Amino acid sequence: MTESKAAALCGIDTPVFQAGMAGLAGPDLVAAVSEAGGLGHLGGLRQPPSLLRQWIRMVRERTNRPFGVNLVPAYGGPEVFEAQIQVVLEEKVPVLSLFYGDFTALLPRIRAAGVIGMVQVGSLAEARRAAAAGAHVVIAQGVEAGGHIRGRTPLCALLPAVSAALPDTPVLAAGGIVDAGSVRAARCLGADGVWAGTLFLATEESLAHEIYKQRLLRAGPDDTEFRTGYSFGWKYGTPHRVLPGRAGFNPLRLVGGGARRQDDASMAEKLSLYAGSGVGRIGDIRPARDRVAALAAGFEN
Numbered sequence: 001m002t003e004s005k006a007a008a009l010c011g012i013d014t015p016v017f018q019a020g021m022a023g024l025a026g027p028d029l030v031a032a033v034s035e036a037g038g039l040g041h042l043g044g045l046r047q048p049p050s051l052l053r054q055w056i057r058m059v060r061e062r063t064n065r066p067f068g069v070n071l072v073p074a075y076g077g078p079e080v081f082e083a084q085i086q087v088v089l090e091e092k093v094p095v096l097s098l099f100y101g102d103f104t105a106l107l108p109r110i111r112a113a114g115v116i117g118m119v120q121v122g123s124l125a126e127a128r129r130a131a132a133a134g135a136h137v138v139i140a141q142g143v144e145a146g147g148h149i150r151g152r153t154p155l156c157a158l159l160p161a162v163s164a165a166l167p168d169t170p171v172l173a174a175g176g177i178v179d180a181g182s183v184r185a186a187r188c189l190g191a192d193g194v195w196a197g198t199l200f201l202a203t204e205e206s207l208a209h210e211i212y213k214q215r216l217l218r219a220g221p222d223d224t225e226f227r228t229g230y231s232f233g234w235k236y237g238t239p240h241r242v243l244p245g246r247a248g249f250n251p252l253r254l255v256g257g258g259a260r261r262q263d264d265a266s267m268a269e270k271l272s273l274y275a276g277s278g279v280g281r282i283g284d285i286r287p288a289r290d291r292v293a294a295l296a297a298g299f300e301n
Helices: 005-010 027-035 049-062 077-090 107-112 124-133 155-165 180-188 210-218 265-270 277-281 288-299
Strands: 016-018 041-043 068-071 095-099 116-121 137-141 171-174 193-196 225-227 240-243 255-257 272-274
Touching (some): 016 288, 027 041, 027 288, 041 049, 049 077, 068 077, 107 116, 107 124, 116 124, 124 137, 124 155, 137 155, 137 193, 155 171, 180 193, 210 265, 210 272
Parallel strands (some): 016 193, 068 095, 095 116, 116 137, 137 171, 171 193, 255 272
Antiparallel strands (some): 225 240, 240 272
16 A cells, blocks of 8 residues: 555554545545545535534544544634534544645644544645645645536646645545546656545435436436536535436526435435535445555555
8 A cells, every 4th residue: 555644643454534525424424435434524514513512522532533523614604613623623533634625824723623624625825825825735636627616627636736736735536536546647647645526426425316326326427517607505606517307397407515314305316416526437336445445546656
């Protein structure tokens, strides 16, 4: 197995990191990924602080392995975000990953609390700013990624630039990571580890609606769309990548989102669902441990 600074920092066996995916990455998925040797992340966006605390404790009931929480300040305002941060610090979560914001003031605080801080970025400038502020790990997100996207640069251009600019900071690759081949390609471009979301939606443990999962399996390599319109709960114009909903007189097809188990089936059918460009290479629903093993194979020398 290739040595990884990020894996060593987080105390995990293999540098496979499961993305937060708000509302879709719950305790079962996170614990399964961490038990398999990777690092699971709870999706904290839109989760009330009390529920986030409950989820953290549920993960600890399922595993004693390291795990993380993923937070985004774009929903609920600064008061909610601060309350979520307080929960993470009070519960002594090992890793906190952050997305879609300037975390210059927050990162020193995270470091002081003994938490590993990770920041997902979409540009070289943003990567440099995060590292200078104290991020332990930077996640380089290419435009191929599913869900909300920070930049417009393909991973094959962004990743080597960030890796070269930050020789002392571990850099993870995000966007289209679904198999050992994509892991090996990311390694060639300078990745110290990988960050995968869509692949982990297609697992037995994810909180995605069953119709969502089946739509992922039916999707081909050309089926995702990059958009800058409506996405559920986000400011209009925020870039995101989705599988388009059904055509015709269906307003939901204009909205990007993620359908959860408890959501109405018609929403899962009609909504434009978050998915990355690697979705065409996902052929079945598997336990999360199998997904970790498949990506970990890409790190074998």
